[in-house]
Amino acid sequence: MSGPAVSAEGLAAAYGDVRVLEQVSFSAEPGQSVCVLGPNGGGKTTLFRVLLGELEPLAGGVEVSGRPAYMAQTERTRLDFPVTALDVAVMGALARGRWWLPPSREERAAARAALERVGLGTEADVRFGELSGGQRQRALLARALVQDAPVLLLDEPLSGVDPASAALIGGVFDELRAEGRALLVASHDVESARSFDLVLCVNRRQVAFGPPAATLHRATLEATYGHELIVLDGQSAVTVQHHGHGH
């Protein structure tokens, strides 16, 4: 595969007359991981929407290899739906077409393998709503794995997740990169961004894009987070999250 796995050029997006994203330009090669930092309402989810093809850009364009896999936050899923972890993982196979047929043996096997990979092998038949928060995130990750996509978009995959699950998920991320897939991870955690290949800071417009060393400066972070930023001992920074302002 030649060329970047995912890229944007001069991207702008809006809902109706309200512009929510401007001048976004970045690119990621296969095997690279990008951390998308920004405050709530700053356009991270909008960017994902454009990459998924759900929102037409107002200006500029995006290029994505294949159909990206999307791992949403579990708050947006219904916990009372009678589906098991395996059922959820198998949903990933719907992306490959033939949605009108029941899951084939291969699809079920792929789903079980994905569950094993995220450490839910023994929980395959547990109802999704009965899993813990971290387990639910891992089940949604398994769904993304089954989809077998070259690009994965992950919306705050580690928020509210216990440390054991977080470590497991991080391990899977490394494996995915080694397989040559590109990962875009929207996150609130400035510290974790340092372990990514690239960082993209957005706050309604692109503030910075580049390797962590070049982008995670105080000036950039202040421009991204504004007054939501708290800086500790001059080096590490902590962001203050404001929940409930919409995404």
Add this chain to the structure above:
Amino acid sequence: MPSPIDLAELPFLREALFELALLSISGGVLGAWVVLRRLAFFSHAAGSATFPGLVLADASGISPTIAGVAVALGYAGGVERAGRSRHDHGEGTALLLVAALAGGVILASDVFESGAVVDRLLFGTLLGLDATDLAVSGAVAAIAACAALALGRTWAAVGFDPDGASALGLRSDRADLLLLALVAVAAVAAIPAVGVLLVTAIYVLPAAAARLLTRSIRGLVGVALALGLAEGLLGLYLAYWLDVPPGPPIAVLGALVCLATAVLTRGRPA
């Protein structure tokens, strides 16, 4: 007490028997999705909204069921177009339904002076079921079964996680439109048997009880079908015995079954 055998031997009751059996198939298949996708109010509204149209059709000789299906499709399309979620029980819908019921009863009682029609349309009829009704119910059952087989995975994915389903490339809006249209048409198909006000006795009550008893979607369909069949047959017998339309006894049975299962499964995780 009349003999239950009468249900199978008397011709008009036999037709009612078949009708309820066919409806229990749709009730199981679609009812599962009505409960899972929170379409209970929508199914009730689809039934009620067709009331004036049915009165008109009845008076002018057009087959009411055909006319009802046309209105139901229009209603489903309107709801989907309005984008206003069918879960949002807006005031506009509530007033629309009141207007439909009021308009229907004026048409029936005062314009066409066919007062008996009102009771029949509101609560169903034991004797008046004919071949057209059976044909429509049969068609709905067949289409519902096929649609559920083909679209079940999509409906589940959309119900579980609408954003994720969209990202998987599923045409959730089309799949949902089809579901709404099916539920609306199925509601109309049940009107001859149970009446405009009680279509939920077919499409919600058995599935709601089943929801408490099973933990998978497939189980939900099966149990809802079985319960719907049992309630329909027993309700039919009661209607024959007490000389009332079938709708009320089936509804009361369905509600009692729900109550019993709720009490018996109290504390069990869903």
Add this chain to the structure above:
Amino acid sequence: MEVVDFLLDPLRSGIDRRALLELALVGSLCGALGFWVLTERLAYGAESLAHGLLPGLVLAALAGVPLLLGAVGGALAAAVLIALAASDPRTGPDAGTAVAVTGLVGLGALLALAPDSPQRLEELLFGDPLGVSDGDLAAGVALVVVGGALLAALHRPLAAMAFDPAGAAAAGLRPALVRLALLVLLAAAVAVAVQGLGALLVLAVLIAPPVAVRAHARTPAQAMMGGAAVAVLAALVGMEVSFHAHSAAGASVALALCAAAGLGAALRPSRRGARRGARPRSLPPAQASPGRRPGAA
């Protein structure tokens, strides 16, 4: 003048005068109360309550006691059953409410149609303004007096709660108690109004007036006064139509109410063209504009 005579004809008949009086009394209170029903999103609950009290009405008719007693008892029983059914998390409120209401309506119909002398089910469902009794008129007056006093007393707490529930609680109001009082008044209003409009149509007198004035009123007080006026006017129009066209009285009034709502909503002044410019506070639905698929590499 012929037109005046035409319009006054209904009022010459004692029966119609009483019917109109009852509808005006009930309508004025319900039209005002309806504003809070809308604000507190109680429309669906009110409708479920109205349908669910049918067995109470039928039992009262069978036992020969005043319908009002049956309505009150039926409303209480329905409220409890519906609340219980809707609270089961496994089925959800949508299905749960449907189970309770369908069962109750079915029970009401069964009780009405099974006995050898079937009760006048149609009047219980669609109303019977012309059959208003002295007791009903007394109930109407009581509703207006007591209900009106309650609404006046609760006006400021209700407004504060509607604007900012958390702030109201912090300021010392007890939102739970205020809401309870509102619910009790709602149940009483439904029970009294159901005689004239029937279980299936009574919702109109609560919801149509506030919907009609929603876009035109600037304050809650205006909405309540306007709602009361609309309700009374619609009752008058409905009774006129019923008298001259010989149509069912309750249904005619209900249609007039719905027409008023439609008219009021359609005549909405379009000052607020700023809908598009408003910043969306939550994500638009996922299928906002699917657009073309991004190019594959």
